[in-house]
Amino acid sequence: MASNTDPTRREEDDDTATATEQTPLLPPSTDAEAHTSHPPDGSARTSLLTSLQTPTSTSKGKKRRWPSILALATLCIVIICIIVFAFLAPSITESYAQQAAVFTPLELSIDSFTSSGVKARIKGHFSMDASRVEKKSVRDLGRFFTYIASQAETGESDVEVSLPEYGNLVLGTARVPPVWVSIRNGDTTLVDVVADLRAGDVGGIRNVAEDFVKGRLGQVRVVGKADVPVKSGVISLGRQRVVKEMLFAGKDVPKLPAYHIGKLDVHDIDLPEGGTGMMANVSISANNSYPIDFTLPSLGFDILVPGCAEDNSLIKLGDAETQETHILPHEEVMLNVTGLVHSLSPNLTKNCPTQNSDDKAMSPLDRMVARYLHGSNNTLYVQGSPSQPNPNTPSWLTDLISDIMVPVPLPGKAVQGHLIRNFSLTDTHFALPDPFAEPGTKAGNPRISANVKALVALPEEMKFELNVSRVRADADIYYHGKKLGTLDLHKWQAATSSRVPANGDGKKGEKKEELLLIESAVKDAPVDITDDDVFTDVLQDLLFGGKDVRMQIRALVDVEVGSAIGEFVVKGVKGEGSVVVKPISPSPGSGGNGGVGVPREFRPKVFGLQILDTSPTSLTLGARVNISNPTNYSASVPFMDIHILANETVIGHATAKGIEIVPGRNDNLYVEAVWDPSTLGGEEGKKVGREFLSQYISGYNTSLTLKAHEGSIPGNPGLGRVLGRFGVEMPTPSLGGAPRKTLPGEPDDGDGDGDGDGKKKKGPHFLDDATFHLLTSTATFTLLSPLRQTILYVESINATAFYKGDSVGHIDYDLPFAVPPVGPGGEGVVSPRLPVDWSLGSVGYEAVKGALGGRLKLAAYAEVGVRIGEWREGVWFRGGGIGASVRI
Template structure:
């Protein structure tokens, strides 16, 4: 051994003994002397005794004068020198074997040991814990040791020992970061394993696992479930009795700590809810075995994949199902109890867990509105579930589940609350049919402000809904009331909002599932005066245009959030925010419009006149062939001809029903100057002349900003529609339909006096019409002039049928027409009349032309 290797050890030994003289003396007496005494050898020079005595009398390290002198006087013999070297080497070996080799072997064991669990299965559940069968592979792998010297020493030591065994051992596991709470303990039976490098040991034993402090387990479990456990440090303590074969190696106290980082901690496995079934089940009331009531039963199957080498037989366990309260600080609310079936969990295999739940009543905190809110915890739960969002329910073990569940297991499970994400579901395809019949529209209140709810049109009708029920819902329910906020769309553009804030009565009929089909629920509700807030007047215009001129129906889309009052076995529930989508088919108006577009006007009453306007009121009869009815508090429209506004018509408190509508009061104002002082007069004069002459005249009605005072933008938007209809027929007095269509009923010609007298039919009931002058020509066969009339003295045309004074006639004696008049003397003939007439009605005056055809005339002398 070189000086560089031995010097540090010798130096360390010298310094230690020099520092402690008592210890040095003890060492010399206990170690040095016996070794020297037993190792002395006979001398061949005859000085054995002297050498031995000298050597024995001189202790190593002493400094008395005798020893020093002796050393100086004579040299050390060679055998003594060899003995000292051997002694030093032996001491060095003892120091290495006693202090350095065990440390190296320990380091080797820590790095080289390989433990691979292959299976952990639960043999049985005992009153104190569980009996588990543990299977693993155990070996030493020297390649895992980084230090070459440690690796060599470890391989040599384990090769020499070969195998090692343990006696019955109890291992306690603590949580150092949690006041050393006992996490659990395990009773491990005797084991024998080979510790030679690379030698694999298939370990298979049964151990009793006993849980420790339930509070500590709860703390760790809840922090892990809540995601607050970044790391956990555990410390194992055991007194291990070792033996090498039959040789006992004593009892060794082992303390080992392990730290698990968050990413190395096991995670809850991903799972799928493959079966969820709600149904009504009878339950017996406590103390009344013969009295049954109904509760809601829930059947659930959850599947997950067990990726760990753990097998276990899980007995029936009882749990409580809770839902969050109003806020994060509120206690969760127990809503149901559940019992899992006995489940067999196999390692690295899919696991199916079946559970049965029971909800016998709804706790009051669940349905009570939260502070400063109109929603209850149940509302919040349904809002997420029905909105296809993931909700969170809480699962906690029951404190006293009953059965054969050990008390220690129920204590642990009852102290752990597991949040379970519960996926929502989409109700996009729930509505199978949606229709709105017996529709009644109510126009806005004309006196309402634009922001007032009364300024919106209102809709009444019967809603019929056919909804498909999810397959999970196998219980009876009855819808008693509904309310909703609905957005109405046309071609993906929002038309408006239909707001049903008040509860509307409803009834429902449930149809069971047919073979290969699904269960359905038919809901019927009558909505009354639901306000329709038109948010886009241009879209409303497009809808009306499509109904009037498109020739086919309009499909409106509805997206709604519906609140439903439902009767169930658990009592009356209010389910808020149920998403509903549907379509409302609106029948076209174009093909059935003629009856509506050809009103008949009668009982005209003049209310006021000016020099350029007439205000009147009339009774109108119309036929409404559409399936809709309407109430119109007020509406104003302009009527035009060729783009020129000639006047305005207004109506108040009109009730338009389906079919015939008679005696509707309409006010109108004829004022051609609205379209321009000169142009308007010309267009108006031409229109009146054509109308009086029986031409097929038409007028265009158009809305304007004042049409619906509370919705000026709607009236302005609707003005883009050009709705042209035939001029209304006036109801004239007469004996038959043919006479009712002529203003001039007949004429009487007097040949000798050269005069003519006409019978007039006035549409006015109370007002006098005056003819101020007449310039007319009588024709036979449309072309042959009979004579002319020029008369400039005013005369009256009173209401009803009246006769004019005798008007002078200038005969055209040379014409064929006059010959025909003579031939008709004493009889009748048909003639035409073409005239320019000045009329006056109150302060209003106008000059119109008139062309009457086929007027019956009598000829007298």
């Protein structure tokens, strides 16, 4: 019964009885639940787990198995560590390291240049900053792993730097030695290593550099790659692939440092190969804002300047060489550059094509010099030269800079104030245009000739010799800021130049400056008056102002220069200066009738009067004139005609031909004049002319006004119109036809005619003396003709003599008689006896009788008809103080 009712027990007994080598070390649980959860044929692993689930104490009081539990726990830890450090840790630590690693460079110095690159020393701080890691799990595990590891060491590795946007262009590689750092979060390690840097694709680097220089590098992505062996303590973590990418954009893109040209000296030099050249020493300063320390070797460059704008060409100007320069971190860099110009390229001095006929042809050198002297920037282009001054310069560095071109702005040197410090004209000569010149052409303009002296201020850096051989210019003339006209100097004028020692002592802010004296003889330069109103102002100030008249000259000057590098023409150089014209001061109390007073020494002395031709209304006269020119200027007058006015009415005109006026005394100038009041002034002119002649021969103080008119200068009517706005008023000159000896004590006027005009004469000059004959009731008169070669005829006389206001007698005579020229001794001619109708019983007649055998002074009033050739005129005569002799 027992066997049938408990089969399980029986089976257990059987199993116990039959234990073999396959029997588990730990017996199976007798718990029913545990028994049913595992198949009867479970493996060793299942038996092991089952045994672990057995309670620590059983109802049977079995002993715990501690060694087995400890061995299993150790195995699990080892397995977990293998999984974490072999599979999970490298991935996490790599991600953590790339985000948390921070390197702050302190100094980058180049120990030396090698044949393939440079040997650079890199110093900086390395630290781990967990806050830079974005993913929390990576950040936490990374901090945990690096805390456990504490330190890490990299083995020797190669770092490659490339630019993906340039086809993965390799900028270079660096051989980095082993580095030990602390990798715990927040710890800082000073890293100081020396690495070999090798240049990559030099041609590709030149392309990148060109984009950088031209500002086309808007952004750049830099990728660094390296396979770095890493270990921590004795545990090797194998070779880790490190890829670091940096994006530079906007303000992060490095820029060329700002620089300043502090000093520029240009001087002549003797070339080693013979001949002369020009050397420039330039000092350039720039701020080094990077922690870079290295010594830059001496390098050679080509200096290029822009050619003509049409072809965008560049022309080599010279060579440049930099001195060896030590560059310190975050300090100003002083770079000394020496430039050398052997000679000028023909393309540099050849005129560029012009867009139209109005453009002035200029060469590239002309434009560069003109911009420099006027303060504008020029752009020079600096390109590395394949031939270097230092033979130790690595070839890779020469190849790198040989095709890199950097534009360098060269600031202009505007001279303070005017470029021309002083501008003067000496031996100035004015010439009126030829009478046959076509109006409106250059031939119709007045011309000026003079010796021009100009002191030109040179920039202090120009210490080379300049020899000016020729000059030409287009000059504008201004007066009080308004344009008067132009001075045409487009023809080349020979010139000389010489250096003037620097003035100023440099004290109290006074700056020394070099001056160049340029002298040139200008010949027949046309002057075009473009503003009549401004010219009127000039004349008004000359005639009325009584002080110097200063006119400004603004010119574009072309200068032909000889220098150590050859001869060339500099065009379009702006120059300013002034010309001072001495005034013609008016004489005191003169002026009137629209005329301007003329200084006494300027007044003409007329003599040698001749009648050249006559008509019923006109006289054509020729005369010699002595005149004194008080100015320092001379003038040529090929032809000029001026109006002669009396009482603002034209009564004649005078013509001068082929006259040369020099400063000082001018003698025997020949002029011709036409007296024709009725034709030139109409009926009013006829009346004014008769009145003027009557006053003149009566000894009145008369004056004439000389005025230019539109026809004064046929080739330039406008100039005549402007000159016609001013009349030159002068006392009527003595005709010089009746000279008399200067009396004792009477000053001579210096005109050589001996008439003593320096003292006012008493009585009329034409009527010199009278004699009355009582018995025959006649009178004779001594007449002094104003004419030297022509006979004057008196055709009628209707005259009355007075003594103290009372009538003496009357003469009415209509038979013509001749008045020939005066004799060699100045004696006059005696008229025929003219019948006298006495005023019997008058006080005057009684006075004449009382003076029988003696003399008395009488007054006279007469109407006289005169004739010269075909010309006839009736004039009146009033005279007082006439000496008269009384005979029987």
